[in-house]
Amino acid sequence: MSSALTLAGLRKSFGAAEIIRGVDLAVEDGERHAIIGPNGAGKSTLYNLISGRFPPSAGRIHLYDTDITGKKAFDINRLGLTRSFQVTNIFARLSVLDNVRCGCLYALGHRYAWWKLVGRLQDVNEQTASILRDIGLWEKRELPAGLLSYADQRALELGIAIAGGANVILLDEPTAGMSHSEVEQAVSLIRRISEGKTLVIVEHDMGVVFDLADRISVLVYGEIIATGTPGEIRASTAVQEAYLGTGAS
Amino acid sequence: MSTLLGRLTPWIAGAAALIALPHVFTSGFALTLMSQIGLLIVFALAYNMLLGQGGMLSFGHAVYFGLAGYFTIHYLNFIYEEQVPYIPVTLIPLLGGLVGLFFGILIGYVSTRRAGTTFAMISLGFGEMVTALTLVLVAIFNGEDGIQTDRVLGEELFGITYGPNIEVYYLIAGWCLVCTLAMFLLTRTPFGRISNAVRDNPERVEFIGYSSQRIRWLAFSLSSFFAGIAGALHAVNIEHVGFEQVSVIQSGLVLFMVYIGGAATFVGPIIGATLLYFLQSTLTGVTEAWVLYLGVLFVGVIMFFPGGLAGLISMHQPIWRARARLLAPLLVPYSRFLAALIVCVLGCIGLIEMLYFRSSRLSTETELVIYGVESDPFSAGPWLIFAAAAGLGAFAIRKTYPGAVSAWNTAIADARARPLG
Structure with a gap:
């Protein structure tokens, strides 16, 4: 049994405020793991620590066997961990196609190349096209990304994140602000793209969480109070008290 | 193959124009003007690798030039003193490029660590520092006088000596074409695309495997390389370099060129460099207020046409792509607006010229001639006429402005309504 992502004693303080207060978590290789918790529980901060946006105050983070604690974001990404953002974070003036293409370039080994033409890179073209079809934006590939509708921008956000083919995917509220039918599409998309990979997803929509996740962790005030299968989490009284409250069905 | 031909057409046309121009404009003044424009195009395109492509606003790029x-x-x-290996003048610009690259790598390492305001301030700091150094280190830079040379080293290929200006023109034209093509191709490489991505969202690129610092540094270094080529061409063309060429004034000028031409498109800097240098060299002899006009033009473009002149043109691209005939209804409202603009501008220029004449006691001229008519700035008549023109124009x-805008809106809506084909 190997863990794709291991957090041990993770802590993060901003000034006097301790946001993450000792998180231990092992995400198994190939599982879909949801992290839920009330607003302000520190879910986004946890993502920012894992993905290298800022370093933790204490504790270690391992990606498979590699210690990635305090590494830079791009180094962590190169090791095979990618993430999406809660607030859409795309390249607004680039075309939809270029957005996804930029996501592929480093992972396919083209790095900072200034001696080869981007249109001639067969591997990049193929991967970009397949991802654009996957996320349903092939028809809109020529548009500047900033002109896309909100749901399309969310899909593009996902597309950029998965373009590099990373093995561990962290999604931050991928369905936030979507209509009911859009959520259904997004869930099936997430299911497809995470096939054979490790997925960590922060989500408020409990339908999505219980539908998608193999296991669920509950984060409350910077601590994980429970981890288990959807059935176990649903049954846990501690979780119901702390978080699900009357919303539990 | 037709697409390849289509892609090559602008380059072949550009090359043909560069070859033909000296046969159309044969005067010595025109030749010097065109030579200088050619190297400024290289400089402006290099600058736009930072501003338009990479999102870096530099106030000190003349340092590398x-x-x-x-x-x-x-x-x-x-070379004259036989202290260094001989390099033909034809290839000297490459040496200049390497000098630019060297300083670009060195200074860029420091300045590109941060983007935005910090980058802009550091570039300004280095600009001032190097300008100060050129005035202090007299042994190398010879202070305010600058240094000079003779570009004629002897015969090169085909008996070229670079004595006649026409030979220097073709040297610059050749380098201009090669550099333009190289910089265009650079925009189509992985580096070029990621550079755009850093411009749009420097934080996000860190999560797709890229260091935004590294991309900025690379863009800065490559840009300095081309700025260096332009600087070497300047040295060969004028045979003199002084502190003005590294100064913040030169850095500002290239910024103006790129902004007025349009930073968002590849051709914008070419248009900007051509127009601005043409205006500068023709107007400095005619009016003392040239710098004022430049400033007003700059502010006007920033406020009303943030895309620059190239932006104005590319605004209409979807229309003529869909159907060129859709442009016809624009003609009348546009001409009305343009006529109003011209009347207003002419009136303002008249007022400014008279103000300048009255306030400047340095003027050696005794009479003020505006638009070929003698105008006495100490009588009320010309003031009234120009003020009326400016006011009526405004x-x-x-x-007429709303008419022009709504005409464009209608045309673009029509263009979008019809399927591409």
Whole structure:
């Protein structure tokens, strides 16, 4: 049994405020793991620590066997961990196609190349096209990304994140602000793209969480109070008290 | 194959134009003007690798232009004294490029660590520092006088000596074409695309495997390389380089060129460099207020046409792509607006010229001639006429502007309504 992502004693303080207060978590290789918790529980901060946006105050983070604690974001990404953002974070003036293409370039080994033409890179073209079809934006590939509708921008956000083919995917509220039918599409998309990979997803929509996740962790005030299968989490009284409250069905 | 031909057409047309131009404009003034424009195009395109492509606003890019110029002059002089290996003048610009690249790598390492305001301030700091150094280190830079050389080293291929200006023109034209093509191709590489991505969202690129610092540094270095080529061409063309070439004034000028031409498109800097240098060299002889006009033009473009002149043109691209005939209804409202603009501008220029004449006691001229008519700035008549023109023009601009805008809106809606094909 190997863990794709291991957090041990993770802590993060901003000034006097301790946001993450000792998180231990092992995400198994190939599982879909949801992290839920009330607003302000520190879910986004946890993502920012894992993905290298800022370093933790204490504790270690391992990606498979590699210690990635305090590494830079791009180094962590190169090791095979990618993430999406809660607030859409795309390249607004680039075309939809270029957005996804930029996501592929480093992972396919083209790095900072200034001696080869981007249109001639067969591997990049193929991967970009397949991802654009996957996320349903092939028809809109020529548009500047900033002109896309909100749901399309969310899909593009996902597309950029998965373009590099990373093995561990962290999604931050991928369905936030979507209509009911859009959520259904997004869930099936997430299911497809995470096939054979490790997925960590922060989500408020409990339908999505219980539908998608193999296991669920509950984060409350910077601590994980429970981890288990959807059935176990649903049954846990501690979780119901702390978080699900009357919303539990 | 037709697409390849289509892609090559602008380059072949550009090359043909560069070859033909000196046969159309044969005067010595025109030749010097075109030579200088050619190297400024290289400089402006290099600058736009930072501003338009990479999102870096530099106030000190003339440093790489000017230092390469100084180095080129020294190198040519050293060749005369046989202290350095001989390099034909044809290839000297490459040496200038390497000098630019060297300083770009060195200074860029520090300045590109941060983007935005910090980058802009550091670039300004280095600009001032190098300008100060050129005035202090007299042994190398010879202070305010600058240094000079003679570009004629002897015969090169095909008996070219670079004595006649026409030979220097073709040297610059050749380098201009090669550099333009190289910089265009650079926008189509992985580096070029990621550079755009850093411009749009520097934080996000860190999560797709890229260091935004590294991309900025690379863009800065490559841009300095081309700025260096332009600086070396300047040195060969003028045979003199002074502190003006590294100064913040030169850095500001290239910024103006790129902004007025349009930073968002590849051709914008070419248009900007051509227009601005043409205006500068023709207007400085006619009016003392040239710098004021430049400033007003700059502010006007920033406020009303943030995409620059190239942006104005590309605004209409979807229309003529869909159907060129859709442009016809634009003609009348546009001409009305343009006429109003011209009347207003002419009126303002008249007022400014008279103000300048009255306030400047340095003027050696005794009479003020505006638009070929002697105008006495100490009588009320010309003031009234110009003020009326400016006022009427401004009024007409307000009246005709909405018409021009709605004509464009209609045309673009029509263009979008019809399927591409």
